[in-house]
Amino acid sequence: MSAKLEALSQQLQDRFGDKLLSKKLALGELTVEVAAADYLSIMQALRDEAEFSFEEMIDLCGVDYSDYGAGGWQGKRFAAVVHLLSLTHNRRLRVRVFAESDEFPAVDSIASVWTSAGWFEREAFDLFGIxxxxHEDLRRILTDYGFIGHPFRKDFPISGHVEMRYDPDQGRVVYQPVTIEPRENTPRIVREDTYGDPAHG
Structure with a gap:
């Protein structure tokens, strides 16, 4: 672990103690996991306290761990993962928080801390159902308002539940049952007998 990350890890441990459920170095970045109950207050502290000064939230995404590790995952299913950047200290931090319920996953919004989180949270809500x-305006952002389900969940069918098309007779978009037949494509390679033979061009 680099000296900069070691110092950050120690600062986090000193400040938050048992509120950090885990710390891990991966891909040159420090990842900490926090409980859903502590998530908002910790994120506020990471932005406002001078020793951290994470002024920028770079990314927030949802994750469905249900099939993680070839199906060997044990634990909560849905998480929000946030990437933070401190311009003051020139360092990054990844924060992960798991939703307590798999049936209705929910965590606090951090849009009041970083306003840029608003659209990222809408995306995670739309695609994962977190x-x-x-959040002041939590609604779908990428899928249609009448869309059923959350397409990035591991149990969402590849073909979806319904398909939509424009009906010229009705002059509008209509929904209908899925007409795509499930199939497996196996590519067939056809080559001439002389393929790759320099004598035959």
Whole structure:
């Protein structure tokens, strides 16, 4: 672990103690896991306290761990993962928080801390079904308003539940049952007998 990450890891441990459920170095970045109950207060501290000064939230995404590690995952299913950047200290931090419920996954919104989180949280809500409590405008952002389900969940069918098309007779978009037949494509390679033979061009 680099000296910079070692110092950050120690600062986090000193400040938050048992509120850090885990710390891990991966891909040259420090990842900490926090409980859903502590998530908002810790994120506020990471932005506001001078020893951390994470002024920028670079990314927030949802994750479905249900099939992680070839199906060997044990634990909560849905998480939000946030990437933070401190311009003051020139360092990054990844924060992960798991939703307590797999049936109705929900964590606090951090849009009040970093306003840029608003659209990222809408995306995670749309694609994974993670509700961000306290978000002022939590609605779908990429799929249609009538869309059923959350397409990035591991149990969402590849062909979806319905398909939509424009109906010229009705002059609008209509929904209908999926007409795509499930199939497996195996590529067939056809080559001439002389393929790759320099004598035959």
């Amino acid at each position: 509700a961000f409590v306290g």
